[in-house]
Amino acid sequence: MAAWPVAGLDDATAExxxxxLQERLVALIDLQLTLxxxxxNVVGPNFIGVHEMLDPHVETVRGFTDTVAERIATLGGQPIGTPGHVASTRSWDEYDVRRANVETHLKALDAVYCGLISDHRKVMEELEELDLVSHDMFVEQTEALELQQWFVRAHLANADGELPG
Structure with missing residues (x-):
């Protein structure tokens, strides 16, 4: 099926x-499931704080996936969000922590955020030259993802506000 023409973008740029966007959609779906x-699976004395913190994060990321998928469709594409596609096209290892304490999960989740935010920033740089509408969407998403990472890191920080090594 051919893509719809996009006003103001040549076909190669739109593609x-x-x-x-499809690469970022895969990453956001993966993050949503990981969260x-x-x-x-988080356990331990601080379980409830982390457990309750994560649901709003999931909902925010779920909104991002919808926004990115709809942007792909708006640009004449076909967003793919099936589990098989996500698993077969991601370029990172699967989150492998199962039931574990708060610190173990949050350290691993911090690493997930580092990778995802870094990749979002790289894509933002490319989109600044290609499509300012999509660029602005990623600026807003990156701001929210950094805030979520700050929440994770605040749980990990010691009394001096430093992250464990």
Missing amino acids: KVRTL KHVHW
Whole structure:
């Protein structure tokens, strides 16, 4: 099925933008599932604080996936969000922490956020030249993801506000 023409974007640019968005869609779907996994499997004395913190994070990321998928469709593409596609096209290892304490999960989740935010920033740089509408969408998402990472890090920080090594 051919893509719909996009006003103001040549076909090659629109395709490049759709490809970048699809890669980010996969990452956001993976993050959404990972956050829910941590929500279900975190244990220990601070369990309830982390458990309750993560549901709003899941909902925020779920909104991002919808926004990115709809942007792909708006640009004439076909967003793919099936589990098989996500698993087969991601370029990072699966989150491998199962039931574990708060610190173990949050350290692993902090690493997930580092990778995802870094990749979002790289895509933002590319989109600044290709499509300012998509660029602005990622600026807003990155701001929210950094805030979520700050919440995770605040749970990990010691009394001096330093993160464990």
